[in-house]
Amino acid sequence: MSERLLVLVRHGQSEWNLKNLFTGWKDPDLTELGVKEATEAGRKLKAQGLVFDVAYTSVLTRAQHTLDLILGELGQKGLPISKNLALNERDYGDLSGLNKDDARKKWGEEQVLIWRRSYDVPPPGGESLKDTLARALPYYVQEILPGVLNGKRTLVAAHGNSLRALIMVLEKLSPEGILKRELATGVPIIYRLNADSTVASKLDLAG
Ligand SMILES: O=C(O)[C@@H](CO)OP(=O)(O)O
Numbered sequence: 001m002s003e004r005l006l007v008l009v010r011h012g013q014s015e016w017n018l019k020n021l022f023t024g025w026k027d028p029d030l031t032e033l034g035v036k037e038a039t040e041a042g043r044k045l046k047a048q049g050l051v052f053d054v055a056y057t058s059v060l061t062r063a064q065h066t067l068d069l070i071l072g073e074l075g076q077k078g079l080p081i082s083k084n085l086a087l088n089e090r091d092y093g094d095l096s097g098l099n100k101d102d103a104r105k106k107w108g109e110e111q112v113l114i115w116r117r118s119y120d121v122p123p124p125g126g127e128s129l130k131d132t133l134a135r136a137l138p139y140y141v142q143e144i145l146p147g148v149l150n151g152k153r154t155l156v157a158a159h160g161n162s163l164r165a166l167i168m169v170l171e172k173l174s175p176e177g178i179l180k181r182e183l184a185t186g187v188p189i190i191y192r193l194n195a196d197s198t199v200a201s202k203l204d205l206a207g
Pocket residue numbers: 017021022023024025089090092116160161
């Protein structure tokens with residue numbers, strides 16, 4: 001029986017995560033720590049005995065670099081990889097490139113939290129989580145999920161908010177539930193799905 005394996009992993013720390021800047025569709029690479037986190041994610045997946053048939057990532061460097069490092073650890077550099085902007089980070093619009101603490105000083109803690117974590121309030125000129133879901137979910141349903149259900153062991157290396165959008169659906173979280181859901185950099189989450197695409201089991205490889 002095929003195992004319907006789906007692993008989601010957020011990229012390792014990026015240069016702009018380190019500088020505390022809103023990043024969105026900007027394209028910084030990983031920091032030295034980010035490289036370590038991604039490598040460690042690969043080691044953890046290997047320690048779980050996991051092997052993949054296919055991988056997906058965004059068109060942004062930090063996610064692609066993370067995937068490359070993971071596949072290196074797994075000895076699976078030749079794996080077919082699909083890159084699509086549907087998996088990109090949420091577009092942060094006018095906030096892109098601003099310092100998150102400066103933004104809190106300017107607009108207040110609460111407003112910035114609403115822009116960062118609410119479900120349907122977009123940052124100025126950018127995408128809400130709902131908007132991100134509206135482009136990430138069709139890609140998941142049409143391109144990723146059919147393979148998973150057919151037994152293709154699948155790895156997705158993407159971003160905090162594009163993955164939060166997918167996790168909202170997978171874990172059936174409410175808009176309130178997703179508000180508190182944070183994803184650590186470089187921590188794989190292993191899902192096994194039922195035939196009806198609901199989650200049979202989940203293992204978070206934190207720590
Ligand atoms: O800046 C970003 O693009 C994201 C992820 O780093 O930030 P936030 O955690 O605020 O959604």
